Amino acid sequence: MLKLESVSKSYAGGKVKAVDGINLDVRNGEIFGFIGPNGAGKTTTIKMICGILSPDSGKIEINGRDIVKDPIGAKRSIGYVPDNHEVYERLSGLEYLNFICDVYGVSSSDRRQRMEKYLQMFEIADAAGEKIKTYSHGMKQKLMITAALIHQPPLWILDEPLTGLDPRSSMLLKEEMHAHCKAGNTVFFSTHILEVAERLCDRIGIIQHGKLIAVGTLDELRGQEKSETLESIFFELTEREG
């Protein structure tokens, strides 16, 4: 579903290497957790996958389509939740979702059914008619998640999706992630909450200084590092590499 081959990205005219030759293959039906310290290159990698940033070198394939050569085809397969909540604040939640449905070509009947589902699930149906400007941080996050899922993309790219969510919504989102993967689709998400990654993910990738320093199931990582918890594995790896 998602394939990265030797992907690199630098800033400041090549002086700062944010992502350094990452290779990764995320399969269908898998929840993949992407973890790493602040500034490790998680968001840069995610932005390259979604087409927001262009890789300096390497290749990114989404559902068999190259994000650089066939950006429109590749983007159709993605539902993206960014780590910030920058969204047109002068639109209402409903107007924003309608806009997203229009650009992704969601039919009127489908959009109604899916809006009802997600708006009620995240308990923001009553606020959908209000301007986004009036939303709290958590409500914006719920709207962004709804907008990312409403066109039913096979690949969810979620950058810190649980930040700002209340416990109930957090649990519901995790259930949705499971259901999505059970249906043969894929979730790629970044998080700082190691317990969540430990419990939720089929496989985990750890990034440090732009390099993928470990990839595998929790059992595989435990075997490599002789540690029990993801937290101890994470600290051992990042301190050793740092």
Added chain:
Amino acid sequence: MSDFAKVFGIQLKARFSLSGSKEGMLKKIGLGIIIVISGISLLGAWAGLLYLFFSGLKMSNLLGLGLLMPFLAGMIVVLIFGIPGVLGILFQSKDISFLASLPVKQGSVFASKFFLVYLYELSISLLFLLPAVIVYGLVAEMGSFFYIKGVLAILLLPMLPLVFSTLISLVLMRFSGLTKRRELFMVIGGFVLAIGWVVGQNLLMSRISQMSQDQLLAVLQQADGIVRLVGRSFPPALWAVNAVSMTGSGSLINWGLYLLSTLGAFAAAYYVGAKLYLSGALAQLETAKRGKKASLDASKLRSGSPVRAIALRELKLIIRSPIYALNSLIGIFMFPALLFIMPMMSGTDPDLQAISDFASNVPAPIIFVISVGVGCLFCTTNMAASTAMSREGEYFWLSKVIPVPYRTQVYGKLIFSWAIDAVTIVLGAVAAVIMFPGFSLYILLAGICVLAGAVSMTSVCMMIDIARPKLKWSSEAEAMKQNVNGVLGMLATVILGAGYVALSLLFSSIAHIAVSFVLTLAALSVTAVGSVILLGIAADAKCRKLEP
């Protein structure tokens, strides 16, 4: 360092990236040089017009009127167009809550923001008034001290009208807090105030035109009679002009009055701002929910094409932002109002009659050419087109993520921006046809040509913004009003418009009006199609490389 200096300094750095890299600074200097070079031709034309104007006044012994007109116009422009700047920088910046959290007196925060708006208005005033002072000095054969006084007067000029704009904005803020639809209130309030100005100015002018011939003659026979008459509408402009152009005690007294009124007004604004500013600004951050439950009925969830969705989104975002609406719509709707509607409201206007009498002797092809020129002039102020990409700001990530080709996204924006021009042209044409029914056909033919010409003017403005969008800004005013792309767009459309007028003049001089209309329309349509194709190519090439 004082609190004011610290807060002002940090905002200056954030706004103008003064702490940026050398490479960035070099780019900005390069851009500044390009703007200056391209602006010199326009400033040259402006100076030429001023020279003709002042020379004519000198021959009529009315030279005293000369400096008053640009000074008065400058103050009125700052007063009216300062309101969106004040609303944007003082009340709707993203840094308000940060500044409010600092252990700094709110008077310092108020003053720092006030001076940010002042700097912008000053740069515009200098651009238009400095040539006026220089040309006036040459025509009136003034000494070198006159020019120093002239520059000092211009430096102070934006202060007083900005104080009024600030006080008007404080009133708007005060009352907008009482309504749940604050932004709508501010947009409508801004329009009402602007229209109020047009009505007020018209009443003043009609008072002058209502004077009997004897009274008017008596006023005109005094060398500075009409100066006093016009200056009475805004005395500080008169004091400024007298301070610059007089010598000796007359100059000193007027300097005293000008300085006192300017500094006194700022002191009053500072006093009010130090007490009320932050509460008004922070009130804008408070959420105002209407408590209306959203309905998911079919009419609200009708599907549409991406182009339609983008055009509609642009419309909603513009009309819901007081800054965007006041900057991109007000000027455009005000021009037809100023030029056509207000004289109609004042009944049988002798000036209008004189224009009509004069026009009746002008050949039809020239009426057609003039109408094309006026129509193109309307299109030069379309800030919506020249900031189409910049307004995306931090929301630009969405344009990169959605599966819609950049070309299509830009065409959605083009349709919306062109629609603003189209509405203006249609409104202006309707008003002109009502006023000059004898020329209806030529006005309508010119209107059709300008509708086609507006496509390329809008496209060129958008190409400029796509080439160098200002995506990092902390207030909407910065994205639109203080975006150099707006000035570049204006310059480009003036040049294009002049080209279209020249083309229509050429065709009119060699062919019958019907043929010249067809030729002009064909030429402008070809330019429209070419510019749309170029815009699409530019969007595909540039947006791919743009990174938020």
